[in-house]
Amino acid sequence: MELGLSLGDAVTVADGGRPELVLGLGVGVGAGARRGEEDERGRREDVVGAGRWAAMAAASPEPSVRLSLVSSLGLHWPSETARSEAAARGFDVNRAPSVAAGAPGMEDDEEGPGAAPALSSSPNDSGGSFPLDLSGHGLRGHAEAAAQGGGGERSSSRASDDDESASARKKLRLSKEQSAFLEESFKEHSTLNPKQKVALAKQLNLRPRQVEVWFQNRRARTKLKQTEVDCEYLKRCCETLTEENRRLHKELAELRALKTARPFYMHLPATTLSMCPSCERVASNPAAASTSAPAAATSPAAAAAAPTAAARTAVASPEPHRPSSFAALFAAPRGFPLTAAQPRPPPPASNCL
Protein backbone atom coordinates (compact mmCIF):
# COMPACT_ATOMS: atom_id res chain seq x y z
CA MET A 1 0.00 0.00 0.00
CA GLU A 2 2.61 2.48 0.99
CA LEU A 3 4.64 1.56 -1.98
CA GLY A 4 2.00 2.30 -4.49
CA LEU A 5 0.84 5.55 -3.10
CA SER A 6 4.24 6.76 -2.18
CA LEU A 7 5.54 6.09 -5.63
CA GLY A 8 3.16 8.66 -6.89
CA ASP A 9 4.30 10.90 -4.18
CA ALA A 10 7.85 10.49 -5.21
CA VAL A 11 6.98 11.36 -8.73
CA THR A 12 5.21 14.43 -7.57
CA VAL A 13 8.23 15.44 -5.67
CA ALA A 14 10.23 14.86 -8.76
CA ASP A 15 7.93 17.03 -10.74
CA GLY A 16 8.01 19.72 -8.24
CA GLY A 17 11.47 19.92 -6.93
CA ARG A 18 13.70 17.15 -8.13
CA PRO A 19 14.49 17.76 -11.68
CA GLU A 20 17.28 15.29 -11.53
CA LEU A 21 14.81 12.49 -11.33
CA VAL A 22 12.96 13.71 -14.29
CA LEU A 23 16.18 14.33 -16.08
CA GLY A 24 17.44 10.87 -15.55
CA LEU A 25 14.26 9.47 -16.79
CA GLY A 26 14.07 11.80 -19.65
CA VAL A 27 17.48 10.85 -20.77
CA GLY A 28 16.47 7.27 -20.98
CA VAL A 29 13.36 7.97 -22.85
CA GLY A 30 15.01 10.35 -25.15
CA ALA A 31 17.70 7.93 -25.96
CA GLY A 32 15.11 5.47 -27.04
CA ALA A 33 16.85 2.96 -24.97
CA ARG A 34 13.90 1.14 -23.70
CA ARG A 35 14.13 -2.20 -25.16
CA GLY A 36 10.67 -2.74 -26.45
CA GLU A 37 10.40 0.65 -27.92
CA GLU A 38 13.79 0.36 -29.41
CA ASP A 39 13.10 -2.97 -30.95
CA GLU A 40 9.82 -1.89 -32.32
CA ARG A 41 11.28 1.23 -33.75
CA GLY A 42 14.14 -0.59 -35.26
CA ARG A 43 12.00 -3.19 -36.82
CA ARG A 44 9.57 -0.68 -38.13
CA GLU A 45 12.40 1.15 -39.72
CA ASP A 46 13.67 -2.05 -41.11
CA VAL A 47 10.43 -2.48 -42.86
CA VAL A 48 9.65 1.04 -43.80
CA GLY A 49 13.14 2.15 -44.46
CA ALA A 50 13.62 5.66 -43.24
CA GLY A 51 14.81 8.32 -45.57
CA ARG A 52 18.50 8.43 -45.64
CA TRP A 53 18.91 4.82 -44.84
CA ALA A 54 16.60 3.82 -47.59
CA ALA A 55 18.62 5.81 -50.04
CA MET A 56 21.76 4.47 -48.56
CA ALA A 57 20.63 0.93 -48.86
CA ALA A 58 19.26 1.38 -52.29
CA ALA A 59 22.15 3.18 -53.82
CA SER A 60 24.81 1.71 -51.65
CA PRO A 61 27.29 4.18 -50.30
CA GLU A 62 26.49 7.30 -52.18
CA PRO A 63 28.77 10.15 -51.43
CA SER A 64 25.93 12.41 -50.47
CA VAL A 65 24.76 9.98 -47.89
CA ARG A 66 28.15 9.65 -46.46
CA LEU A 67 28.71 13.34 -46.38
CA SER A 68 25.59 13.97 -44.46
CA LEU A 69 26.88 11.86 -41.69
CA VAL A 70 30.28 13.30 -41.88
CA SER A 71 29.04 16.81 -41.79
CA SER A 72 26.89 16.14 -38.82
CA LEU A 73 29.85 14.68 -37.12
CA GLY A 74 32.18 17.38 -38.04
CA LEU A 75 34.57 14.85 -39.43
CA HIS A 76 36.70 15.16 -42.44
CA TRP A 77 36.92 11.80 -43.88
CA PRO A 78 40.20 11.77 -45.55
CA SER A 79 41.39 13.27 -42.37
CA GLU A 80 44.93 14.44 -42.42
CA THR A 81 45.19 14.15 -38.71
CA ALA A 82 43.67 10.75 -38.75
CA ARG A 83 45.92 9.73 -41.50
CA SER A 84 48.93 10.95 -39.71
CA GLU A 85 47.64 9.38 -36.57
CA ALA A 86 47.23 6.11 -38.27
CA ALA A 87 50.62 6.46 -39.75
CA ALA A 88 52.01 7.29 -36.38
CA ARG A 89 50.43 4.26 -34.92
CA GLY A 90 51.90 2.34 -37.70
CA PHE A 91 48.94 0.14 -38.31
CA ASP A 92 45.48 0.06 -39.61
CA VAL A 93 43.38 -2.55 -38.05
CA ASN A 94 41.09 -2.70 -40.98
CA ARG A 95 43.47 -2.30 -43.75
CA ALA A 96 43.21 -4.97 -46.32
CA PRO A 97 46.51 -6.50 -47.07
CA SER A 98 47.35 -6.37 -50.66
CA VAL A 99 47.01 -10.09 -50.80
CA ALA A 100 43.49 -10.00 -49.57
CA ALA A 101 42.51 -7.32 -51.98
CA GLY A 102 42.49 -9.84 -54.66
CA ALA A 103 39.51 -11.71 -53.43
CA PRO A 104 36.78 -10.62 -55.75
CA GLY A 105 33.29 -11.80 -55.50
CA MET A 106 33.36 -12.02 -51.77
CA GLU A 107 29.93 -11.14 -50.65
CA ASP A 108 29.03 -9.67 -47.36
CA ASP A 109 30.84 -11.16 -44.45
CA GLU A 110 30.73 -14.61 -45.81
CA GLU A 111 34.36 -14.80 -46.44
CA GLY A 112 34.59 -18.44 -46.22
CA PRO A 113 37.59 -20.47 -45.38
CA GLY A 114 39.46 -19.29 -48.35
CA ALA A 115 39.32 -15.65 -47.51
CA ALA A 116 42.90 -15.31 -46.50
CA PRO A 117 42.37 -16.18 -42.89
CA ALA A 118 44.59 -14.77 -40.24
CA LEU A 119 46.03 -12.32 -42.62
CA SER A 120 47.52 -9.54 -40.64
CA SER A 121 46.23 -10.98 -37.51
CA SER A 122 48.34 -8.66 -35.54
CA PRO A 123 47.28 -5.08 -35.66
CA ASN A 124 50.84 -4.00 -35.60
CA ASP A 125 52.13 -5.72 -38.61
CA SER A 126 50.33 -3.96 -41.37
CA GLY A 127 51.36 -1.03 -43.34
CA GLY A 128 49.42 1.81 -41.90
CA SER A 129 47.18 3.43 -44.43
CA PHE A 130 44.10 5.15 -43.23
CA PRO A 131 41.21 2.83 -43.72
CA LEU A 132 38.56 5.38 -44.46
CA ASP A 133 40.16 7.13 -47.22
CA LEU A 134 40.93 7.69 -49.62
CA SER A 135 40.38 8.01 -53.26
CA GLY A 136 38.48 11.15 -53.70
CA HIS A 137 36.40 11.27 -50.65
CA GLY A 138 37.75 8.31 -49.11
CA LEU A 139 36.07 5.17 -48.09
CA ARG A 140 35.21 4.06 -51.53
CA GLY A 141 37.89 2.87 -53.78
CA HIS A 142 40.16 1.50 -51.21
CA ALA A 143 37.30 0.38 -49.11
CA GLU A 144 35.81 -1.49 -51.96
CA ALA A 145 38.72 -3.74 -52.37
CA ALA A 146 39.41 -3.94 -48.72
CA ALA A 147 35.87 -4.81 -47.84
CA GLN A 148 35.86 -7.46 -50.43
CA GLY A 149 38.92 -8.84 -48.84
CA GLY A 150 37.27 -8.80 -45.51
CA GLY A 151 39.63 -6.30 -44.04
CA GLY A 152 42.32 -8.85 -43.87
CA GLU A 153 41.77 -10.10 -40.40
CA ARG A 154 40.36 -13.45 -39.86
CA SER A 155 36.72 -13.93 -40.27
CA SER A 156 34.64 -13.56 -37.23
CA SER A 157 31.46 -14.60 -38.84
CA ARG A 158 29.64 -17.62 -37.67
CA ALA A 159 29.73 -18.74 -41.21
CA SER A 160 33.41 -19.16 -40.84
CA ASP A 161 33.47 -21.63 -38.07
CA ASP A 162 35.75 -23.71 -40.15
CA ASP A 163 38.38 -21.10 -39.89
CA GLU A 164 40.64 -23.35 -37.96
CA SER A 165 43.65 -21.16 -38.33
CA ALA A 166 42.12 -18.46 -36.23
CA SER A 167 42.22 -20.23 -32.96
CA ALA A 168 43.24 -17.16 -31.07
CA ARG A 169 40.96 -14.36 -31.98
CA LYS A 170 42.58 -11.06 -32.41
CA LYS A 171 40.58 -8.06 -31.52
CA LEU A 172 40.91 -5.06 -33.67
CA ARG A 173 40.29 -1.59 -32.51
CA LEU A 174 38.02 0.58 -34.52
CA SER A 175 39.41 3.93 -35.34
CA LYS A 176 37.93 7.00 -33.77
CA GLU A 177 36.44 7.97 -37.06
CA GLN A 178 34.85 4.63 -37.53
CA SER A 179 33.47 4.65 -34.04
CA ALA A 180 32.16 8.15 -34.45
CA PHE A 181 30.55 7.25 -37.71
CA LEU A 182 28.93 4.22 -36.22
CA GLU A 183 27.86 6.22 -33.22
CA GLU A 184 26.24 8.77 -35.42
CA SER A 185 24.46 6.06 -37.29
CA PHE A 186 23.34 4.51 -34.09
CA LYS A 187 21.74 7.73 -33.03
CA GLU A 188 19.47 7.46 -35.98
CA HIS A 189 18.95 3.74 -36.01
CA SER A 190 19.77 1.44 -33.22
CA THR A 191 19.21 -1.49 -35.49
CA LEU A 192 20.22 -2.15 -39.05
CA ASN A 193 18.67 -4.10 -41.80
CA PRO A 194 21.03 -6.13 -43.95
CA LYS A 195 21.29 -3.55 -46.67
CA GLN A 196 22.04 -0.82 -44.23
CA LYS A 197 24.61 -3.01 -42.62
CA VAL A 198 26.36 -3.74 -45.86
CA ALA A 199 26.27 -0.14 -46.94
CA LEU A 200 27.66 1.05 -43.67
CA ALA A 201 30.31 -1.60 -43.71
CA LYS A 202 31.42 -0.56 -47.13
CA GLN A 203 31.58 3.01 -46.12
CA LEU A 204 33.65 2.23 -43.09
CA ASN A 205 35.75 -0.38 -44.73
CA LEU A 206 34.58 -2.95 -42.28
CA ARG A 207 32.98 -6.27 -42.70
CA PRO A 208 29.22 -6.29 -42.27
CA ARG A 209 29.69 -8.69 -39.45
CA GLN A 210 31.78 -6.13 -37.65
CA VAL A 211 29.13 -3.49 -38.10
CA GLU A 212 26.57 -5.92 -36.87
CA VAL A 213 28.60 -6.77 -33.82
CA TRP A 214 29.27 -3.15 -33.10
CA PHE A 215 25.58 -2.32 -33.15
CA GLN A 216 24.87 -5.31 -31.03
CA ASN A 217 27.38 -4.31 -28.43
CA ARG A 218 26.28 -0.74 -28.64
CA ARG A 219 22.73 -1.72 -27.90
CA ALA A 220 23.95 -3.70 -24.96
CA ARG A 221 25.84 -0.71 -23.65
CA THR A 222 22.81 1.48 -24.07
CA LYS A 223 20.73 -0.97 -22.21
CA LEU A 224 23.27 -1.21 -19.46
CA LYS A 225 23.40 2.53 -19.06
CA GLN A 226 19.66 2.73 -19.04
CA THR A 227 19.56 0.06 -16.40
CA GLU A 228 21.92 2.09 -14.30
CA VAL A 229 19.76 5.15 -14.72
CA ASP A 230 16.68 3.18 -13.80
CA CYS A 231 18.45 1.73 -10.83
CA GLU A 232 19.44 5.14 -9.63
CA TYR A 233 15.93 6.36 -10.06
CA LEU A 234 14.55 3.43 -8.12
CA LYS A 235 17.00 4.12 -5.36
CA ARG A 236 15.74 7.64 -5.10
CA CYS A 237 12.20 6.41 -5.18
CA CYS A 238 12.98 4.01 -2.42
CA GLU A 239 14.47 6.75 -0.31
CA THR A 240 11.45 8.91 -0.88
CA LEU A 241 9.15 6.05 -0.07
CA THR A 242 10.96 5.33 3.11
CA GLU A 243 10.77 8.92 4.15
CA GLU A 244 7.11 9.10 3.23
CA ASN A 245 6.37 5.96 5.11
CA ARG A 246 8.13 7.27 8.14
CA ARG A 247 6.19 10.48 7.97
CA LEU A 248 2.92 8.65 7.59
CA HIS A 249 3.58 6.51 10.58
CA LYS A 250 4.39 9.56 12.56
CA GLU A 251 1.23 11.29 11.50
CA LEU A 252 -0.76 8.22 12.20
CA ALA A 253 0.54 8.15 15.70
CA GLU A 254 -0.37 11.77 16.09
CA LEU A 255 -3.83 11.15 14.76
CA ARG A 256 -4.32 8.32 17.14
CA ALA A 257 -3.26 10.55 19.93
CA LEU A 258 -5.67 13.22 18.82
CA LYS A 259 -8.49 10.85 18.26
CA THR A 260 -9.64 10.69 21.83
CA ALA A 261 -8.59 14.19 22.66
CA ARG A 262 -10.55 15.93 19.92
CA PRO A 263 -13.74 14.25 18.80
CA PHE A 264 -14.23 17.25 16.58
CA TYR A 265 -15.59 15.56 13.49
CA MET A 266 -17.78 13.10 15.20
CA HIS A 267 -20.90 14.92 14.17
CA LEU A 268 -20.05 15.04 10.48
CA PRO A 269 -21.42 12.45 8.04
CA ALA A 270 -18.72 9.99 7.18
CA THR A 271 -19.30 10.16 3.43
CA THR A 272 -18.53 13.82 3.30
CA LEU A 273 -15.09 13.36 4.66
CA SER A 274 -12.33 13.09 2.12
CA MET A 275 -8.79 14.04 1.61
CA CYS A 276 -7.57 16.95 -0.41
CA PRO A 277 -5.03 15.42 -2.78
CA SER A 278 -2.87 18.47 -2.87
CA CYS A 279 -2.57 19.48 0.72
CA GLU A 280 -3.72 16.29 2.38
CA ARG A 281 -6.19 18.06 4.58
CA VAL A 282 -9.46 16.53 5.40
CA ALA A 283 -12.06 18.07 3.18
CA SER A 284 -15.78 17.77 2.92
CA ASN A 285 -15.78 17.30 -0.83
CA PRO A 286 -15.95 13.61 -1.67
CA ALA A 287 -14.72 14.22 -5.20
CA ALA A 288 -11.28 14.93 -3.93
CA ALA A 289 -10.96 11.53 -2.42
CA SER A 290 -12.50 9.78 -5.36
CA THR A 291 -10.07 11.30 -7.81
CA SER A 292 -7.13 10.22 -5.83
CA ALA A 293 -8.42 6.82 -5.00
CA PRO A 294 -7.52 5.02 -8.25
CA ALA A 295 -3.98 6.19 -8.11
CA ALA A 296 -3.70 5.22 -4.52
CA ALA A 297 -5.22 1.88 -5.24
CA THR A 298 -2.63 1.07 -7.80
CA SER A 299 -1.11 -2.29 -7.13
CA PRO A 300 2.20 -1.97 -5.37
CA ALA A 301 3.33 -5.06 -7.13
CA ALA A 302 2.59 -3.51 -10.47
CA ALA A 303 4.33 -0.36 -9.47
CA ALA A 304 7.31 -2.33 -8.36
CA ALA A 305 7.31 -4.42 -11.49
CA ALA A 306 7.27 -1.48 -13.82
CA PRO A 307 8.45 1.45 -11.79
CA THR A 308 10.03 3.27 -14.63
CA ALA A 309 6.97 3.00 -16.77
CA ALA A 310 4.86 4.35 -13.99
CA ALA A 311 7.33 7.08 -13.40
CA ARG A 312 7.42 7.98 -17.03
CA THR A 313 3.71 8.22 -17.11
CA ALA A 314 3.75 10.38 -14.08
CA VAL A 315 6.48 12.56 -15.43
CA ALA A 316 4.70 12.97 -18.69
CA SER A 317 1.54 13.92 -16.90
CA PRO A 318 1.20 17.65 -16.97
CA GLU A 319 -1.11 18.07 -14.04
CA PRO A 320 0.07 17.71 -10.50
CA HIS A 321 -0.28 14.11 -9.64
CA ARG A 322 -0.18 13.20 -6.02
CA PRO A 323 -2.11 10.21 -4.91
CA SER A 324 -3.39 11.01 -1.54
CA SER A 325 -1.59 8.83 0.85
CA PHE A 326 -4.13 9.60 3.45
CA ALA A 327 -6.95 8.65 1.21
CA ALA A 328 -5.22 5.40 0.58
CA LEU A 329 -4.56 4.87 4.20
CA PHE A 330 -8.11 5.42 5.21
CA ALA A 331 -9.82 3.95 2.20
CA ALA A 332 -8.59 0.43 2.58
CA PRO A 333 -9.50 -1.66 5.56
CA ARG A 334 -6.18 -2.23 7.12
CA GLY A 335 -7.12 -2.69 10.67
CA PHE A 336 -6.45 0.86 11.57
CA PRO A 337 -8.64 2.12 14.32
CA LEU A 338 -9.63 5.06 12.20
CA THR A 339 -12.24 4.48 9.55
CA ALA A 340 -14.62 6.60 7.61
CA ALA A 341 -17.08 6.08 10.35
CA GLN A 342 -14.54 7.37 12.74
CA PRO A 343 -13.73 10.82 11.56
CA ARG A 344 -10.32 12.14 12.05
CA PRO A 345 -8.86 15.50 12.76
CA PRO A 346 -6.93 17.41 10.14
CA PRO A 347 -3.24 16.77 9.89
CA PRO A 348 -0.83 19.30 11.21
CA ALA A 349 -0.70 22.45 9.19
CA SER A 350 2.97 21.95 8.56
CA ASN A 351 2.15 19.18 6.12
CA CYS A 352 0.19 21.38 3.85
CA LEU A 353 2.17 22.14 0.73
Add this chain to the structure above:
DNA sequence: GACTTGTTAACAATTACTTCA
Protein backbone atom coordinates in the same frame (compact mmCIF):
# COMPACT_ATOMS: atom_id res chain seq x y z
C1' DG B 1 -5.16 -24.36 -42.50
C1' DA B 2 -1.85 -26.73 -39.38
C1' DC B 3 2.60 -28.47 -38.95
C1' DT B 4 7.57 -29.03 -39.70
C1' DT B 5 11.91 -27.35 -41.13
C1' DG B 6 15.38 -24.08 -42.42
C1' DT B 7 16.93 -19.34 -42.37
C1' DT B 8 17.73 -15.06 -40.35
C1' DA B 9 18.26 -11.63 -36.97
C1' DA B 10 18.23 -10.09 -32.30
C1' DC B 11 19.51 -10.72 -27.72
C1' DA B 12 22.02 -12.16 -23.28
C1' DA B 13 25.89 -13.93 -21.48
C1' DT B 14 30.42 -14.66 -21.88
C1' DT B 15 35.14 -14.64 -23.55
C1' DA B 16 39.22 -12.55 -25.05
C1' DC B 17 41.91 -8.83 -26.21
C1' DT B 18 43.70 -3.96 -25.63
C1' DT B 19 44.67 -0.03 -23.09
C1' DC B 20 45.84 2.39 -19.15
C1' DA B 21 46.82 3.57 -14.43
Add this chain to the structure above:
DNA sequence: CATGAAGTAATTGTTAACAAG
Protein backbone atom coordinates in the same frame (compact mmCIF):
# COMPACT_ATOMS: atom_id res chain seq x y z
C1' DC C 1 57.96 -4.71 -16.11
C1' DA C 2 53.90 -6.86 -13.93
C1' DT C 3 49.27 -6.46 -12.82
C1' DG C 4 44.50 -5.55 -12.29
C1' DA C 5 40.58 -2.89 -13.94
C1' DA C 6 37.95 -1.03 -17.54
C1' DG C 7 36.43 -0.89 -22.15
C1' DT C 8 35.04 -3.30 -26.00
C1' DA C 9 35.34 -6.48 -30.11
C1' DA C 10 34.03 -10.96 -30.87
C1' DT C 11 31.85 -15.56 -29.82
C1' DT C 12 28.33 -18.70 -28.33
C1' DG C 13 23.83 -20.24 -27.32
C1' DT C 14 18.99 -19.20 -27.32
C1' DT C 15 14.79 -17.42 -29.06
C1' DA C 16 11.40 -15.52 -32.21
C1' DA C 17 9.73 -14.36 -36.70
C1' DC C 18 9.18 -15.69 -41.22
C1' DA C 19 8.97 -18.36 -45.51
C1' DA C 20 8.82 -22.61 -47.95
C1' DG C 21 7.54 -27.31 -48.36
